Amino acid sequence: MYQEYFDIKKEFYNHFHNQMTNENIMPFFYEIFVHGTAYVVGGYFRDFINKKKSRDIDIIVDVKNDLLIETIENYKFNYKINRHGGIKLTHNNIEIDIWNIDNNWAFKNNLVKLNEEDKLNSIAKGCFYNYDALVINLHNFSYSLRFYNEFIESKKLxxxxxxxxxxxxxxxTEANILRAFFLKDNFNISFSENTFYYLSNKIGALQDKFGENYFNRLIEVKDNYPKYQSLTPEKLKMYLIELKTNDLPNNQTLLNL
Incomplete structure (x- = not known):
């Protein structure tokens, strides 16, 4: 496995510290560390593992939300709070989506147990897809790659x-559907039964809600995600048909394309 070839803790520390220093944002993180812990989740850590550049970071912080916002405002960063309580911070060439751990949807709704003694792996388990379940602690640089490794080894989302x-x-929901097909298109992966039934059910629910316009709804949402633009309408339609004709049991989804 890739982690055998380099020291992840040391290399990530250097990578993160150097980039954040160049972006003049490292003092902000030092102040956050005074009050709590921060965890990088998903794509930024995955890009590092795979030797790719990344300008987007998802971070979960174990800091009270009021204090987090106050700290951001003290540094005069541009930021917005989305309808789910996440904070998008834009500074120089970097975009950071920051979530207070209490506002994370999985923990907020008590859907995933937050183990106070092992928050690292709790956060990993709270990620939706195994492909995105990479987490590294920015204090001690301990990390969790178990679920991502399972994705790599099985080629199954x-x-x-x-x-x-x-x-x-x-x-x-729509973003989860698009992400699944985007990953299938890029990595030639298959879906676990859990993922397959989720996609089938949610596509059926979209049909119930939007009728004949459900496909247009998916295209509309896709247009909000520049990273999904390689998933053309033709490809999306092909993967929807493929999902319909999959031979997994109990596939009763009707896709009127």
Missing amino acids: NILQERSIYKNLNPT
């Missing part, structure tokens, strides 16, 4: 939680 309430309460 899996939703980490089995419970229906977890999947139904996830607030980004």
